[in-house]
Amino acid sequence: MFKVFYKYSACIKICTDDIVILCDPWFSDNAYNGTWIQYPYITDVVNLIGDFDIVYLSHIHPDHYCYDTLDLLFQTYGEKKIIIADWGNTQPNYLQKKISSDGFSHLIDITNNQIIKDTEINLIPNHTGSINDIDSALIVSSRSKGKAVLNINDCIYNKSHFDHILNLQKKLKTEFVLFCLGYTGAGPYPQTYYSPKNERDILINKSNAKKKTFFDRYKKAIAQIPSTKRLPFAGKYLLQGDLSVLNPYRGVADALEVKDFDPDAIILDDGGDAFFDLENVCSSRERKEFYKYPETIKSNKDYFWRTAISFSPSDSLLKRLLVQSVKRAHAKSECISNCFYSIYSYSDPSELQDIWLVNKPYNERTPLITFNCRKDCNPLDVVEKCTIHSHLFIESKALFAVLTGLTHWNNYEVGSVFQVRRVPDCFDQTMQSYLNFLSVI
Numbered sequence: 001m002f003k004v005f006y007k008y009s010a011c012i013k014i015c016t017d018d019i020v021i022l023c024d025p026w027f028s029d030n031a032y033n034g035t036w037i038q039y040p041y042i043t044d045v046v047n048l049i050g051d052f053d054i055v056y057l058s059h060i061h062p063d064h065y066c067y068d069t070l071d072l073l074f075q076t077y078g079e080k081k082i083i084i085a086d087w088g089n090t091q092p093n094y095l096q097k098k099i100s101s102d103g104f105s106h107l108i109d110i111t112n113n114q115i116i117k118d119t120e121i122n123l124i125p126n127h128t129g130s131i132n133d134i135d136s137a138l139i140v141s142s143r144s145k146g147k148a149v150l151n152i153n154d155c156i157y158n159k160s161h162f163d164h165i166l167n168l169q170k171k172l173k174t175e176f177v178l179f180c181l182g183y184t185g186a187g188p189y190p191q192t193y194y195s196p197k198n199e200r201d202i203l204i205n206k207s208n209a210k211k212k213t214f215f216d217r218y219k220k221a222i223a224q225i226p227s228t229k230r231l232p233f234a235g236k237y238l239l240q241g242d243l244s245v246l247n248p249y250r251g252v253a254d255a256l257e258v259k260d261f262d263p264d265a266i267i268l269d270d271g272g273d274a275f276f277d278l279e280n281v282c283s284s285r286e287r288k289e290f291y292k293y294p295e296t297i298k299s300n301k302d303y304f305w306r307t308a309i310s311f312s313p314s315d316s317l318l319k320r321l322l323v324q325s326v327k328r329a330h331a332k333s334e335c336i337s338n339c340f341y342s343i344y345s346y347s348d349p350s351e352l353q354d355i356w357l358v359n360k361p362y363n364e365r366t367p368l369i370t371f372n373c374r375k376d377c378n379p380l381d382v383v384e385k386c387t388i389h390s391h392l393f394i395e396s397k398a399l400f401a402v403l404t405g406l407t408h409w410n411n412y413e414v415g416s417v418f419q420v421r422r423v424p425d426c427f428d429q430t431m432q433s434y435l436n437f438l439s440v441i
Helices: 045-049 067-077 094-101 159-172 200-224 241-249 255-260 304-308 315-330 351-356 396-403 409-414 429-437
Strands: 002-008 011-016 020-023 054-056 081-084 108-110 113-116 119-125 136-142 147-151 175-182 229-233 275-277 339-346 369-372 388-395 419-423
Touching (some): 002 045, 136 159, 175 200, 200 241, 304 396, 315 339, 315 396, 315 429, 339 396, 351 388, 351 419, 388 396
Parallel strands (some): 147 175
Antiparallel strands (some): 113 119, 388 419
């Protein structure tokens, strides 16, 4: 037997005669601080998943590593080993630290290779040379059959990473019968960079361009790594609560759209029992209909930062925290250009509507702080002309939570928690990564 069962988003179950590997299970309603929800919503997680032998976690993002889901599954099926990539001594293993802090340290198995009878498991960390590297890929192969499934999860194209995968494939003398890879993006752009009230046309154009960008990445990946069939997956979510009005503008494609340019893509149906058989190269059941999303998604509970913070942080407190956070983040800056952030806070969540109604809200508000991300400068010295100026608008409780380490900037970005008006609208990865370390701890 060699089958891959589709469960939801990036969660698949790889079944061989020797072992059952559960990959990246996320089924809670609190991912990205409660902003994300599954669609279609899954109620009976335990039966949908079924039993398994080990868990593979690709990286730290909460739609891949979900403590609540693992805790539920372990209570039902017993504790299982958690395999994660070995990043070596030169790169922080953020996932290991997170899993350990959640009380699962005794279950962690840090390894890039395991052999269980006829089944070989290889993990390939995606080294790009950045301190922010977190992603990994997985190859599960049958040594006797010469067949394998490749799962690159959220890894975007990186030549050295793809070369490593291809060299490993050659060494294994195996064929990639199924290639599982991303086809869409779950980031904050463009839905948090333009107003859904008075810039809808821009948002629609930008979201369509985003879909095309990720389709092009998909095409590049499958051109570089040959495979018999592809499973486009991951990044399948909706925003819930106040922020659900942004759903139409996220630029998130339906996986069925991939069939328009990749006839060998398979879209396994929902329900948890649809599978692809690598031995017979066939699928049991595929989804045929596009999803029809509701206009808004109500949430059963409020966002984490609103329930976790019981007071309204003052501007003076937030300014003090920001100054200390900038000092800490600047020590890890990889930015080489004059890239400025101005951070604005508001205490009442309804003020977001006011921000949406103004094309340039930064002209009507005073920032708590403005700082320069360029690594070889005094960050609070902003007299020089900047290359990019990002104006960031965020709830005061959310800002307090992220500066004190209760939440994380990357989770806020993916959860569309804050609004940004970027002048000009240009992307700089090092500027974006600066926020990852913007906290006092």
